Amino acid sequence: MDDRDWELLRHLQADARLSFSELSRRVHLSPPAVAERVRRLEETGVIRGYHAHVDLARAGWTVVALIRMSCYGPRCVLRDPEVREWPEVFEIHRITGDACCVLKVAATSMEGFERLIDRLAPYGRPSSTMVLSTPVAWRPVVPPPSGP
Amino acid sequence: MDDRDWELLRHLQADARLSFSELSRRVHLSPPAVAERVRRLEETGVIRGYHAHVDLARAGWTVVALIRMSCYGPRCVLRDPEVREWPEVFEIHRITGDACCVLKVAATSMEGFERLIDRLAPYGRPSSTMVLSTPVAWRPVVPPPSGP
DNA sequence: CATGAAAGATACAGGGT
DNA sequence: ACCCTGTATCTTTCATG
Numbered sequence: 620m621d622d623r624d625w626e627l628l629r630h631l632q633a634d635a636r637l638s639f640s641e642l643s644r645r646v647h648l649s650p651p652a653v654a655e656r657v658r659r660l661e662e663t664g665v666i667r668g669y670h671a672h673v674d675l676a677r678a679g680w681t682v683v684a685l686i687r688m689s690c691y692g693p694r695c696v697l698r699d700p701e702v703r704e705w706p707e708v709f710e711i712h713r714i715t716g717d718a719c720c721v722l723k724v725a726a727t728s729m730e731g732f733e734r735l736i737d738r739l740a741p742y743g744r745p746s747s748t749m750v751l752s753t754p755v756a757w758r759p760v761v762p763p764p765s766g767p
Numbered sequence: 768m769d770d771r772d773w774e775l776l777r778h779l780q781a782d783a784r785l786s787f788s789e790l791s792r793r794v795h796l797s798p799p800a801v802a803e804r805v806r807r808l809e810e811t812g813v814i815r816g817y818h819a820h821v822d823l824a825r826a827g828w829t830v831v832a833l834i835r836m837s838c839y840g841p842r843c844v845l846r847d848p849e850v851r852e853w854p855e856v857f858e859i860h861r862i863t864g865d866a867c868c869v870l871k872v873a874a875t876s877m878e879g880f881e882r883l884i885d886r887l888a889p890y891g892r893p894s895s896t897m898v899l900s901t902p903v904a905w906r907p908v909v910p911p912p913s914g915p
Numbered sequence: 916c917a918t919g920a921a922a923g924a925t926a927c928a929g930g931g932t
Numbered sequence: 933a934c935c936c937t938g939t940a941t942c943t944t945t946c947a948t949g
Contacts, residue, residue: 628826632818640923640925649812657933669783671816674813710907711902713902727911735781749862751863753858753860758851759821760826797918799946800916
């Protein structure tokens, strides 16, 4: 991971559809050299994928919430592979503290959100926080500071 | 937004670097037709961008946390355009409840995390929850259910 | 939307430092 | 290990129907 790799990451995070040719111009390397570096970043797992970022609201998912789940031991959300397939569930983070995990979820209406809560309730006690807006939805990963 | 648009979104969310030609084969349309549909999805804001997804840990940001900020009125995090430029801050959500917003942040060490908390403290009382792991980091947006 | 041709990009070889 | 040039093949773009 040298400076050139970070430059490539910077550009691919801002626009994942940039061609190797365009990247090669921006980092002053030949297209094959760029292609090989990018392949290496993919294979070492630094790049986990390339995703089109779809606006939830414009796609019809107007209600967004964060749900802290206090799960009932063996019936935990983290232990059921089905929950992570529900289309309303977009992120699951295991966390420290008295709760077990946080879900980022969406619904098409408050009614749909209520039904989602009902489906989660068997796993544990859900504590919901509605997301009013998302001033920062995404920021690129930059090189970590080298010094202390 | 017809079925073909949703098919395109499905593929572009799974792999944002797919060529228009490859997409055209998958949705059974000509490449120019695909290109025009994708441009329309971009211009109407359904597609907000294409991002390479970088693994935080592999990039050196080993400590991840969610911070609920209870801000001091005018000194709120949401009102300061600087905070959203800090490299440690990856998401900001305005929320309901007694807190003002939730930040998803990362640091390269606990020491670095402590310093970040110190920098946030002037804006309000931070309540930190460490992220132990992220079983679901990302899921594609699918068409919302049509019926009630 | 589809077709077709020109311009551009990729992939893969081979060779250099 | 890393990079560059060559060329054949694929892709994008734009005009046209």
